[in-house]
Amino acid sequence: MAPEKIDQNRDHGPDSPEDSTTTDKFVFPKWVNLLREGTAVAAIGGLVYVVVLITGVFSPEMSAMGYAPVQPVPYSHALHAGDLGIDCRYCHTAVETTAKATLPPTATCMNCHATIKTESEKLAVVRESAETGRPIPWVRIHDLPDFVYFNHAGHIQSGVGCVSCHGQINRMTVVEQAKPLTMGWCLDCHRDPDPNLRPMDLVTDMTWTPDGDPAVLGAQLRAEHNINPSTDCTTCHR
């Protein structure tokens, strides 16, 4: 603590009028020494804090996952696809052959609802749409940027199950985005698709899991169907 004493003398200086009156001389308390270490800890800690906070705020889990907007019709996938066991493709007819899964036209709803729950308040918007010919204003949930050209048919025909990207829709009363759908997330699978491949006839099965290691079966299916996902920019961006 010797240097401290020298500092004190210098601070007040030999010319200081208080020099002689040592009793009321101001002495920095010992804890002030903590300021140096404290400042370092605060600076590093603050930086980590800001980085963690920004990463958290701008992560897909924060921004997109769990997005479950209020829809114009309280349609429940848990009832239709879950309890009633209706296949995804009953409504999303174009998913196997085109880029888009396509939302069903109101006519598809009316296949059943022309004779079931015909007076239901919840279906008023559906009946109105059927009468006027104006589409039901569904709110889009899984919305990739407009410069991404995702193709449903290519994935379905390669044996990537609906559940891999959309989660357990058959249990969702209100559909929410279950996966990040970020470019990095897409690339993870394009680089190693094996764990997400399944037999073609089980693509819409929401509850199927392979008996053994999914990667083993996946590797086998991949070789069998010659599946080589591209990681080229132009695969998704054009």
Next chain:
Amino acid sequence: MPRPILYVLLVVVAASLVPMGLVYKARHSRKTHPRIQVVYDMDNQYKSKTQTENAFFADGMAMRHSPDGTVAQGQLEADDALYRGQVAGDTLFVETFPVEVTSEMMYRGQERFNIYCAPCHGASGDGNGLVNVRAAALAEGTWTPPTDLRGQTVIDRPVGHIYNTIKNGIRNMPAYGPQIPVSDRWAIVAYVRALQLSRNASIEDVPAEVRASLQK
């Protein structure tokens, strides 16, 4: 260290945990509002894509139907038997398939039947699918139970009639033409015929080598 300073520091540290907590909560909860985009990049471009809105048209749809009375190239559908299940130039339904019935087509028919028909008609075609079960339980009085596809009525119908029923609907059954393409309709007809056969089959119809697996 003086107490007040210590307290202030503790309060600051405690307060810094609040934004962290909010972020954690937001990450693990449902959101009804869309994500906030600080930088838009070119995420949302002023162009019409499949099934998007366009206020320019009265019905609000960006996608347009072909004008009435026009036929796109390759979509003339001139073959009465194939496209309408009818004898050419007549209203009679065809008795034979206008397409070749193969094993591959039969499996396709099974898959398509299970997607589009089984919800009401049941996987076995008995007319008691899960939708029928629920509709019957609701007992609203507006629901007509689906036909048992393995019954004599449907067995007696020409294949063209079953095809026409899939395409245009019949009585309370709506038209499935918009959902099921032509080749799949015929595949389903073939599978319905297979269901009818299986319903009325005896153990003698089963190949001898697999017969044991059915008898337990």
